[in-house]
Amino acid sequence: MSRGMARAQLLILEPPPKVGAKPGAVLERVRFQFNPNRLSLTKSTEWRRKPSRMAAESATPEFVGSGPRSLSLEVFLDATDTHDGSVERKVEQLMVACVPTEKSLRAKKPASPWVRFEWGSGRTTSFDGVLSSFSVEYTLFDTDGSPLRATCAVGIEEATADALGQNPTSGTPEASRTHVVVAGDTLAQLAWQEYGDPAAWRTIAEANDIDDPLELLPGSELLVPTTADPATRVPTEVAV
Structure with missing residues (x-):
């Protein structure tokens, strides 16, 4: 029996109610019409050096910390077969992650949703994060001007909740x-x-x-x- 093709999706989640907590309920589940043909994942580390005017070579770097993962991908949308306005509906679903949620506004702590990209069993590209960038390019239009085709560029930055005591500046005795x-x-x-x-x-x-x-x-x-x-x-x- 052949296995079906895994379909990529973006989960839009209620932001954590406080620092250190995990994201809440799923607000939107945006299933991709087409799987991405490319994913770009980056992760940085931070190093610190103390230069010396008398040293012939650079100082030994001191490891400061590990930076967040960043994921970039494109979401292709096409409604040339249906002419049903689905392109703009998908764009509106994605843009939900760019504005504060109603729950956070009621709590007087405005915060945009967290997001998580999921695609089959992939692990390195699936993590809790926030939408760091979002843009849309419309490339085809219907006779009434409604978009029939679009490409959305999405940037996600990791925002994993730290367990208590993991932050060296949180007042704990050891970093x-x-x-x-x-x-x-x-x-x-x-x-x-x-x-x-x-x-x-x-x-x-x-x-x-x-x-x-x-x-x-x-x-x-x-x-x-x-x-x-x-x-x-x-x-x-x-x-x-």
Whole structure:
């Protein structure tokens, strides 16, 4: 039995009611008429250098943090077969993500919706975010001037809610950074890289509520405390 083709869609979600919370209910489910033929994903990191006038080479960079993912895609709309105004209706659905929701206005905390692009089993391009840019180019019109064909350019910037204590400036005693898991990563290996002690892997496990340290999903992000908690280290055996 052949599997049907997965159809891309954009979920428009009620924004979180407060900092650190997850987005709320689905406001719109915009199913794409045609799947995108190209997706552009970017992610940045921030580094800091302290230049010295006496140094012959540049200073060693200090890692500051991991920036958000950004996704760019185009949505193609066509109503040349139907002449039913569906192009503008789809555009209006997408533009809902550009204005504050009624619920946020009633709460006197205006906020535009969050969005999430979904397409089959894709993981790296599916994340909670906000619409950072949106534009429409109409390229064909009916005899009454209504658009029959359009291309929408959509930009999404990641806006994943941080768990309490993950922000180094939130007043917590210890700062943290994030690490994107790649194939072959282990907590012991990461603990060795961060702390010089593979036995400190429990510090990372507890910070991320990991029950099984052997099951790390490539592409997921781990919170890595900048210092290891001695209480979480596995004691090493000493020969006597």
